[in-house]
Amino acid sequence: MAILYSAQLHPTKLELLAGWLPTQPWFAHDADVPLDRVGAYRFDDPAGEVGVxxxxxxxxxxxxxxxxxxxxxxxxxxxxxxxxxMEHSVLGTRWVYDACTDPVYAATLASVVLGDAVQAEEVVVTPDGEHQPRTPSTVVRAEPAGSATDAPAPPVDGPVPCSTTGRATTILIGGAELTVLRVLDLDVHGSALPALVGTWPEQAEPVLLATARPI
Structure with a gap:
């Protein structure tokens, strides 16, 4: 379960991304192009320490x-x-990373794609302490569903190996190679490999987001 807070962020997530995305090789746009949030989804850190x-x-x-x-x-x-x-009005200073190198993200992505875990439920803590469920703006699932396999364990700390070629980033963790699509092709709905697909309000057909294969 992802515990979220009604909080102020400075800078906002989109403001952070507006400065960072133009430095990435897969970002093929002018640096001042407007960014619109389409949706988001979360995974659970089993230790409850890292937001994913x-x-x-x-x-x-x-x-x-x-x-x-x-x-x-x-x-x-x-x-x-x-x-x-960024400064979070409840949690304080937060260090925000490109998750593809983060061992927690790599392990949680592998767990979901390989069928051993699912997308996190989202609960918002209001200023008066109430816990309110929130429907994720993007819904993701593994395909093929029901093919649970033991996901590789992450290293204890430090970044995991990752590299970007073209419009995708490859992550190596344990005995798995994960591929995360940075630029989405809305006409690609699956893969021959175990995959993560997602939908959002403007996208009814599942879109391929990531794949996993043993190495």
Missing amino acids: ETILVRADDTVLQVPLTYRDAPLPGADPWLVGT
Whole structure:
């Protein structure tokens, strides 16, 4: 379960991304292109310490997938993948990382794609302490469904190996190779490999988001 707060963020997530995305090789737009939030989904950190959120944004007519992790302290060795820091009015300073190098994201993605876990439920804590369920703006699932396999365990700390070629990033964790699509093709709805697909209000047909294969 992802516990969220009614909080003020400075800078906002989109403001962070507006400065970071133009530095990425898969971002093929002008640096000042407006970004629109399409949706987002979350995974559960079993330890309950790291926020794991993937944001979908539109730049011109392209939908980009941006996995992020939120930490209360720097991830050792991950400075090159730091998106930035932001001040959270409830949680304090948060270090925001490109999640593809974060061991928590890699392990949770593998768990979901390989059928051993599911998308996180979202609960918002209001200023008066009430816990209110929230429907995710993007719904993701593994395909094929029901093919649960033991997901690889993450390293104890430090970044995991990842590399970007073209419009996708490959992550190596345990005995699995994960591929995260950074630029989404809205006409591609699945894969021959175990895959993560997603829908959102403007996209009724599932879109391929990520794949996993043993190595």
